[in-house]
Amino acid sequence: MIDVLLFALLAGIGVALITGPLGTFIVWRRMAYFGDTLAHSSLLGIALGLIFSLNTTLSVIFTCLVFALILVGLEQNKNLASDTLLGILSHTSLAFGLVVITLMPNVKVDLMSLLFGDLLTVNFKDVITVYIISTITLLMLVKIWDPLLAITIDEDLGRTEGVKFKLVRMMFMLLIALVIAVAMKVVGVLLITSLLIIPAATARSYSKTPEQMAFFASLIGSFSVVLGLLASWFIDTPAGPSIVLSAGLLFLISLTNKKNQ
Amino acid sequence: MSSPLITLNKVSKYHNTKETLSSVSLTINPGQIITLIGPNGAGKTTLVKIILNLIDIDEGVVFRSPDLRIGYMPQKLHIDQTLPITLERFLRLTEKNTKICSEVLEEVGIINQMKCPLSSLSGGEMQRALLARAILHKPNFLVLDEPVQGVDVAGQEALYKLIEELHRKLNCAVLMVSHDLHVVMSSTNEVLCLNNHVCCHGRPDQVSKNPAFIELFGESTNTYTTYTHHHDHKHELHGEVKLSKLDENGFSHD
Incomplete structure (x- = not known):
């Protein structure tokens, strides 16, 4: 019985370690809604994976990437307000995914676990998958950290100094897609963005540099996972929502620290 | 010529x-x-x-x-207030050599602000920070x-x-x-x-x-x-x- 908790803890922390640093960029670049849209589209990825009997992790990564490319492409077209566009895509893809999954014959899928995560059912193989993807993502993020930070602060300035803007942005999209694919199991499609932005926002009040903020975000995210799982274990609350709730509580506490604001 | x-x-x-x-x-x-x-x-x-x-x-x-x-000084930086960054780190985005960074800050006269958050700089100091970054290379x-x-x-x-x-x-x-x-x-x-x-x-x-x-x-x-x-x-x-x-x-x- 204890291995259930252990695997859940390991997988949750593995995900939190990477959602923290990546989440800081989501916060700095004001992409919370963008992340939400990609997360919702991952449900469609699951549906596609089931239809064509592919590995669902891969089909989710693929679907998220395609959506990311569509979004970037559409953003160049300034005729539609960006948040309207994201709203349309976000909810359409979520609804589409739900409909496709429900319509599929011979497949019984637990919708609740897709929407809100199912951390307590992860097995050893899942844990390994989480750590492989997290490690790859973290290494890639370290690689593009400086140029990504440069274009986040000022795109024109960064590009003038020679940052390969399109390549870096594309890598960043890929990282978001990878993280969504692993975070889905932990908190579910609907709550992924919270794991990206809440720890990062919480870390803000304790940080003086971008790197500190990324590090603290990892730490705070991991702590939220521990707190949430403890609650889930002892008072039998759903794991994913408990983790998000813990993160929210930590954020509230951080508001009392005004030192670095 | x-x-x-x-x-x-x-x-x-x-x-x-x-x-x-x-x-x-x-x-x-x-x-x-x-x-x-x-x-x-x-x-x-x-x-x-x-x-x-x-x-x-x-x-x-x-x-x-x-x-x-080309050294470019943009009109204004719109740094999201959720992004904590010091003046030194701002320069080190493009120049890893700390000595060059401090020399340039000396040149534009804001060396004392080196460890300060960018958000705490005055209007004039901010323009100097941008100038410093423009002349780094x-x-x-x-x-x-x-x-x-x-x-x-x-x-x-x-x-x-x-x-x-x-x-x-x-x-x-x-x-x-x-x-x-x-x-x-x-x-x-x-x-x-x-x-x-x-x-x-x-x-x-x-x-x-x-x-x-x-x-x-x-x-x-x-x-x-x-x-x-x-x-x-x-x-x-x-x-x-x-x-x-x-x-x-x-x-x-x-």
């Missing part, structure tokens, strides 16, 4: 069907200071972005010298987009002085964008007046007498004077005169 750093030949840029820039020709020679002025919507930003090679042109030719090294062409924006009058004068000083030290060409017609650096060799097309260009005193310029900006006297005004004192908030060689940022001027 050395070859030009950058040459624009009959460059046009369209936005939808509207012409933002119409057949603009421009040559920037090494060491030259050129000021770009024009009303809002005249295409100043578009022209700067073309020079920086950030956007494609629709017609014309741009020639860049192979040894062109010893450019031979500085592009400054409204460099004195958001700085009080005394600070503006100090900033112009600093730019002149950097121009001398680096021996670089300077392109300065301004919408302020009243203040042009005394050392500007050339003024380019832009209103989607090049209205007129030449030495400051020539341009101010040009009919196209007068039509665009009106004939109010002294719209265009070279900046020769000097302070030998400054006014405190309460109005009393304080004889001082230091302005609020601790930079001496006379």
